[in-house]
Amino acid sequence: MKEKVFVMIKPDGVRRKLVGNIISRIERKGLDINRIEMRKVPEELAKKHYEEHMGKPFYDDLIEHITSGPSVLMEVEGQDAIEAVSAMVGNTDPNKALPGTIRFDYAQSKTYNIIHRSDSHQSAEREIMLFFK
Ligand code: CDP
Ligand code: MG
Numbered sequence: 665m666k667e668k669v670f671v672m673i674k675p676d677g678v679r680r681k682l683v684g685n686i687i688s689r690i691e692r693k694g695l696d697i698n699r700i701e702m703r704k705v706p707e708e709l710a711k712k713h714y715e716e717h718m719g720k721p722f723y724d725d726l727i728e729h730i731t732s733g734p735s736v737l738m739e740v741e742g743q744d745a746i747e748a749v750s751a752m753v754g755n756t757d758p759n760k761a762l763p764g765t766i767r768f769d770y771a772q773s774k775t776y777n778i779i780h781r782s783d784s785h786q787s788a789e790r791e792i793m794l795f796f797k
Contacts, residue, residue, distance in 0.1 A: 668698070669745045670782045670791035675733035677778040678702070682770060683736055686779065689752055689766065695742035699796055704734045713794060725775050737795050746788060749781045 673686055690697060705713075710730040717723050740749060754765025758777055761768035771777040782788035 666741065666743055667745050667785060667788070668739055668741045668792060669749050669788045670780075670795060671738040671740050671749060672705075672780040672795075673736035673738075674730060674776075674778055674780060675735055676729070676776040677770075678734055678736060680770065680778075682766075682778060686736075686766060690738075690740055690749070693742070693748055693752065695740050695745055695748060697738055698741050699737075699739040701737050701796075702734050703737060705730055705737075707731050709794065713791065722775065729775055739792055739796060746782060746785065750783065753779050753781050 671690070673683055677683065677686065687697070687700075707727065710727050711718070714723070714726060714730070717726065742748065752766060754761030754767040756767075756777065757774050758767040758771035761771075763769070766779050767777050782791050
């Protein structure tokens with residue numbers, strides 16, 4: 665099924681100059697980048713985006729990181745795009761992610777794990793609305 669997914673290169677990914685690499689992976693897979701924008705995510709938007717995690721032990725560090733500098737925000741579209749991008753990104757914990765995934769290849773910690781992607785059709789719709797509408 666052709667579908668859309670929200671993808672965000674987090675500030676650590678931008679700082680480490682992984683933007684080109686990640687865009688290449690998305691393009692190489694044959695997915696379309698419908699929208700792309702580099703911008704610093706304000707605290708209010710970061711909190712809305714991650715509201716399901718409010719109160720968890722990692723929440724404050726997560727919000728601090730996401731608002732610490734510019735992120736690259738994308739709407740990506742293609743065949744089974746949610747599953748395809750999820751596979752490309754890998755497990756939340758970089759040391760549990762498979763070799764070859766973005767998180768295994770570049771990250772050491774869960775807070776600084778380079779990239780976000782919507783995990784379902786419903787969250788994709790919600791996140792695209794939140795960041796682009
Ligand atoms: O990003 P993903 O969907 O893989 O993970 P999540 O469970 O939705 O958590 C959102 C983000 O919170 C993760 O990408 C991590 O940056 C952070 N997190 C963390 O720092 N420690 C955890 N135990 C779980 C998540
Ligand atoms: Mg998630």
